[in-house]
Amino acid sequence: MMIRFAILPLLLALNLSMCKKQQAVTDKPQPADSASPGTAAATAAPVAAATPKIKKPVVDQTAQVLIFCYHRLVDKIRYPGTEITPAAFEAQMKELKDKGITVISMQDLLAWKRGEKNIPPRSAVITFDDGWKSQYEVAWPILKKYGYPVTMFIYTEGVRGGTLGGGEAITWEQLADMRDNGVDIQAHSATHQDLREGHNVLVIEGGKRSKKKLTGADYEKWIQNEVVGSKELLEQRLGIKVNCFAVPFGNYNEHVKELARNSGYDAMFTVYGQPITFTSPMDAIGRYAIEANKPKVFADAVSMIGASSGGGTAVAEVGAKDLTTQPADGDTVRTATPLIKANLSSIGQIEPGSVQMRVSGLGLVPANFDPKTGTVSYQVPQKLRDKTCTVIVSAKSEGKKVETHWTFGLEEATAASSPAAAVKK
Ligand SMILES: [Zn+2]
Numbered sequence: 378m379m380i381r382f383a384i385l386p387l388l389l390a391l392n393l394s395m396c397k398k399q400q401a402v403t404d405k406p407q408p409a410d411s412a413s414p415g416t417a418a419a420t421a422a423p424v425a426a427a428t429p430k431i432k433k434p435v436v437d438q439t440a441q442v443l444i445f446c447y448h449r450l451v452d453k454i455r456y457p458g459t460e461i462t463p464a465a466f467e468a469q470m471k472e473l474k475d476k477g478i479t480v481i482s483m484q485d486l487l488a489w490k491r492g493e494k495n496i497p498p499r500s501a502v503i504t505f506d507d508g509w510k511s512q513y514e515v516a517w518p519i520l521k522k523y524g525y526p527v528t529m530f531i532y533t534e535g536v537r538g539g540t541l542g543g544g545e546a547i548t549w550e551q552l553a554d555m556r557d558n559g560v561d562i563q564a565h566s567a568t569h570q571d572l573r574e575g576h577n578v579l580v581i582e583g584g585k586r587s588k589k590k591l592t593g594a595d596y597e598k599w600i601q602n603e604v605v606g607s608k609e610l611l612e613q614r615l616g617i618k619v620n621c622f623a624v625p626f627g628n629y630n631e632h633v634k635e636l637a638r639n640s641g642y643d644a645m646f647t648v649y650g651q652p653i654t655f656t657s658p659m660d661a662i663g664r665y666a667i668e669a670n671k672p673k674v675f676a677d678a679v680s681m682i683g684a685s686s687g688g689g690t691a692v693a694e695v696g697a698k699d700l701t702t703q704p705a706d707g708d709t710v711r712t713a714t715p716l717i718k719a720n721l722s723s724i725g726q727i728e729p730g731s732v733q734m735r736v737s738g739l740g741l742v743p744a745n746f747d748p749k750t751g752t753v754s755y756q757v758p759q760k761l762r763d764k765t766c767t768v769i770v771s772a773k774s775e776g777k778k779v780e781t782h783w784t785f786g787l788e789e790a791t792a793a794s795s796p797a798a799a800v801k802k
Pocket residue numbers: 506507565569625626
């Protein structure tokens with residue numbers, strides 16, 4: 378404590394001088410430093426001390442990015458409108474490498490568009506739509522071989538076990554495995570239909586299907602679930618932050634765009650392929666759909682920007698009730714910025730570097746793990762937006778991966794309530 382008091386004035390000065398730079402980094406959660414000076418210094422100072430000086434890079438505004446959209450990889454093509462062979466896919470991945478086109482992640486593309494991160498002048502982003510198991514079993518190993526990042530656009534009812542998720546569908550476990558290995562998972566609606574008002578749509582109510590033309594309030598309720606509900610489900614189920622929306626069939630209008638923009642999406646994607654530039658609008662980012670019946674699309678796209686672990690790892694699930702968590706599973710807290718904690722000591726010896734915490738709406742968070750007490754903790758720095766919050770904590774113990782997840786409710790804080798003010802239901 379003595380030391381901390383002694384250096385506090387210095388840190389405060391540092392903190393003030395760095396304020397501007399910190400504000401420039403918008404994607405990194407920062408503690409609120411606009412509150413009363415006393416508390417602000419106490420919470421913000423350690424961050425200021427630990428954060429190196431971040432300069433906003435000068436990004437290459439002439440760079441161009443090709444975004445490819447794939448569906449299924451099968452040896453025998455039956456639906457050439459959505460399939461290509463694994464061999465053709467691998468040849469394309471190799472061609473990108475041979476031609477000096479750098480495959481970057483979707484989040485790097487978005488950071489470049491925000492002017493925060495530089496990318497190579499000729500880049501590509503690989504995306505897979507709809508959630509098929511061949512994407513996990515066939516495409517992913519090829520991508521890993523090349524070290525390429527990938528984004529999965531998932532429609533939630535099409536995941537195995539959903540109303541539209543048959544035997545060829547990807548499973549939630551496979552998606553969790555991909556998430557754990559750095560795959561970006563994003564939204565592609567709930568039921569994969571034309572999102573514009575006035576179309577006949579398949580409505581699923583209580584497990585029953587019917588075709589209906591939805592208008593007015595019925596349509597608004599439906600579209601809300603397609604655009605916002607699907608995002609929330611992915612975030613809750615996988616403990617991730619979803620900020621991209623691929624529009625089914627690329628069919629949308631201003632109303633759909635507005636809804637997506639207002640629900641926390643940073644970018645919207647269509648299937649009208651074109652090289653993406655620094656000024657391409659964020660709500661109409663075109664992707665090249667690669668299909669067996671249009672063999673020239675890939676080559677044409679590449680010419681546009683010039684010449685230049687397989688199986689899922691077994692995860693042992695630990696019930697949140699066996700651990701002491703804060704907030705507890707099923708509780709409701711009276712703050713939007715809770716302190717999240719779990720005591721992992723009952724699991725056994727935890728490998729300290731292996732502990733990861735994911736929070737719905739935030740994704741992977743920089744949680745602290747104290748090996749002495751076996752406690753992992755994270756103070757949420759900014760208000761959580763949803764009424765419920767799911768936490769997924771994973772760690773390695775004796776070479777085995779263990780995972781636990783729990784969900785608690787958030788009641789909008791009326792006053793500045795302490796994070797510890799958990800209210801038992
Ligand atoms: Zn699709």
